Amino acid sequence: MYGLVALAPRWYVNLELKAERQANKKRLLALEREVSDMQSVLDAVENDPEFKAELASVGFSAKRPEDESILVDERLKLDTRSRSADITAEPVLPWFAVFLEPLAKNTHFRGMTLFAAAVLTIVAFTFVQESQEAELRTSVEVVRSFIHAAKSRYKKN
Numbered sequence: 321m322y323g324l325v326a327l328a329p330r331w332y333v334n335l336e337l338k339a340e341r342q343a344n345k346k347r348l349l350a351l352e353r354e355v356s357d358m359q360s361v362l363d364a365v366e367n368d369p370e371f372k373a374e375l376a377s378v379g380f381s382a383k384r385p386e387d388e389s390i391l392v393d394e395r396l397k398l399d400t401r402s403r404s405a406d407i408t409a410e411p412v413l414p415w416f417a418v419f420l421e422p423l424a425k426n427t428h429f430r431g432m433t434l435f436a437a438a439v440l441t442i443v444a445f446t447f448v449q450e451s452q453e454a455e456l457r458t459s460v461e462v463v464r465s466f467i468h469a470a471k472s473r474y475k476k477n
Contacts, residue, residue, distance in 0.1 A: 321437035324423055325430050332417065332424035339411035346409035354407070 364371040422429045447456060 321433050321440070325433050325437070328420055328423035328430075329425075332420050335413055335417050335420070336411065339413050343409040343411040347407055350407040350409070 365375065423433065446452075
């Protein structure tokens with residue numbers, strides 16, 4: 321219990337940093353994909369005159385006399401703006417972070433856990449030792465016999 325209280329804050333920060341790192345990797349991959357897409361558009365703009373004309377007509381609503389217009393839903397229209405603002409990736413913590421967070425952040429819970437550890441240590445050194453072994457055995461035997469009597473009372477014979 322003491323180990324959990326002592327290590328939980330740094331462990332939790334480490335988990336948060338790993339989750340942030342994974343989210344940053346996802347963002348980086350998405351941005352690299354966008355750069356690759358933009359590079360292909362740049363290559364097309366530099367080398368393809370038809371693409372230049374189409375891009376100008378979309379960007380400036382310029383139409384050539386021989387062009388034909390077809391109405392298209394807004395969701396399907398070509399968007400020439402950058403999509404980098406849409407690229408987001410939220411950090412995802414592992415499942416056990418929910419149990420670790422109170423030990424890392426809640427000072428009241430940490431104090432109660434340390435208090436319980438101290439009480440358990442005192443009980444262990446006071447009652448669970450060789451000089452108290454006989455008394456401990458009789459106490460355990462009394463509890464066992466009580467449980468056995470309670471069970472046998474409700475069993476069918």
